[in-house]
Amino acid sequence: MRTDREFGKLWLARVISTAGSAVSGVALPVLMYSLTGSAVHTAALAALTAAPYLVFGLVAGALVDRMHRRAVMVVTDLVSAGLLASVPVAAALEALSPSHLLLVAGGVASVTVWSDAATFGALPALVGTGNLTRANSAIWSSATAVHIAAPSAAGVLISVIGPSGAMALDAVSFAVSAAFVRMILRPMNPAREPRTSLRADIREGLEFLWREPTVRLFTALGVGQAIAGGAVSGLIVVYAFRVFDVPEHDARVGVLFSALAAGSFAATVVMPKISDTCQPRRVTTIGLSAGVGVLSLLVGVELWWLAVVGMALWGLTSTIVIVNGLTVRQLATPDQLQGRVGLAGRMVTFGIGQPVGALAGGALADALSVRTALVITALPLVFAAGVGWSRLKPRPGRELGHGLK
Known part of the structure; x- marks a missing residue:
């Protein structure tokens, strides 16, 4: 898989966005608690990361298989970047509120359901079934390593630039991810007959x-x-x-x-x-x-x-x-x-x-x-x-x- 440049672009996109998400996974609850001092509000962020699977989980996989997967991945990354970027902007304008943070958390989690569905479906078409195990292993192991290292780094970033500054870095990570996905040249939608x-x-x-x-x-x-x-x-x-x-x-x-x-x-x-x-x-x-x-x-x-x-x-x-x-x-x-x-x-x-x-x-x-x-x-x-x-x-x-x- 190391010599496959097209897979390498997808791998970089996932690693970069995963690192950004791991940072905001720490920064967002810290920011919420600093605004509210409420365990309910802070825990609601964790609830919102999972709730979209209840709303979209049954239809996302089936619908994304009928759509252009690269386009879905690029659009969802850019939407996530925009939502996350709104946090430091609102903080700079002293207009940040708990409801704003909940909206961002729910919005990013919602588009992630669709992005994940597109990524899971695109991978076999991108690398072929013979390389699928190695491709999944490369993405999974890298993501796990990022989740080990990034939260500690997020703690340092929060102490230096504050939680809203850390959120800005996550927004940049999604924009970079979208750029890498857009550069993938190999088709990610094999010809198939749509279900009726x-x-x-x-x-x-x-x-x-x-x-x-x-x-x-x-x-x-x-x-x-x-x-x-x-x-x-x-x-x-x-x-x-x-x-x-x-x-x-x-x-x-x-x-x-x-x-x-x-x-x-x-x-x-x-x-x-x-x-x-x-x-x-x-x-x-x-x-x-x-x-x-x-x-x-x-x-x-x-x-x-x-x-x-x-x-x-x-x-x-x-x-x-x-x-x-x-x-x-x-x-x-x-x-x-x-x-x-x-x-x-x-x-x-x-x-x-x-x-x-x-x-x-x-x-x-x-x-x-x-x-x-x-x-x-x-x-x-x-x-x-x-x-x-x-x-x-x-x-x-x-x-x-x-x-x-």
């Missing part, structure tokens, strides 16, 4: 998600994980400020985000070995149970370095549950339904569970405390783990194959 009924496509994916017992079970367990994960994501900044008295522009805020990403990266390294030695249901159940223990650590810890370790462990356990669930769903789903079932499952878990967890966590943190909010939002995770343990011995004939037992 979008509604029928969507209904078929949803029906399979509900009808197939293994897919339904792992999706339900994923909801418990997503609710707890939404609360953690939405409260990271508030957790640092209120529990550990970290100043609003302190670079240590970014360390928690980097620790979370590092744990996720570790999960991708250990998952192949775990999958070879442990049944998928057991992997998910143990991962959910371990997540309960990690949240208990985050709730009770008093030392900063233990909080950083706890956040890394949360990234590890949650990613194992998520990746294992995705793998099981892919194994159980027929090829012709992969895209629709995948998006439907992501809509249910990420699109519903994450916003619910984030908003509930923020409301509970303001009404009670951050620690109490984490305890209460961990309850769906406890319930999911209990269901997982109860289903470790499935009834004969209910599995789709030995790989899912």
Whole structure:
């Protein structure tokens, strides 16, 4: 893949925009909390990063396949750049408001759904099926590395140029990304016959998600994980400020985000070995149970370095549950339904569970405390783990194959 210049342009575009998004992922909640001092408002940003999958998830993949993918990617990058650039402009004019930040967060997340759909669809056409694994690996590993390094760098940037200045850098990153995508010369839309009924496509994916017992079970367990994960994501900044008295522009805020990403990266390294030695249901159940223990650590810890370790462990356990669930769903789903079932499952878990967890966590943190909010939002995770343990011995004939037992 290193010698493929056209793929290299797409890779650079994704890495640059990912780095910018990782920076604003820290800067935006810091800016919101500095304006409002509210955990609800700050957690709402995390909810808005996931909610668009509920709104657009079922139709984005099907519609983007019928559109010019390069154009979709360029336009969505430019729209994101414009939305993000409005933040430092409003701050300079002393007109920045919480509603403005919520609009920007929701707008960028909405166009990202369409951009991701275009990118996922464009990659096989761009590199060919024979190179698809290496191309995905290159993009995934680079994105993970960026998410480890960028949040800590964002903490430093925020302390030097302020959160609104950091947001300006993210706007530039999306503009640069659009330029690189525009320079790709190879076609990214293979000739295909469009489907005749979008509604029928969507209904078929949803029906399979509900009808197939293994897919339904792992999706339900994923909801418990997503609710707890939404609360953690939405409260990271508030957790640092209120529990550990970290100043609003302190670079240590970014360390928690980097620790979370590092744990996720570790999960991708250990998952192949775990999958070879442990049944998928057991992997998910143990991962959910371990997540309960990690949240208990985050709730009770008093030392900063233990909080950083706890956040890394949360990234590890949650990613194992998520990746294992995705793998099981892919194994159980027929090829012709992969895209629709995948998006439907992501809509249910990420699109519903994450916003619910984030908003509930923020409301509970303001009404009670951050620690109490984490305890209460961990309850769906406890319930999911209990269901997982109860289903470790499935009834004969209910599995789709030995790989899912």
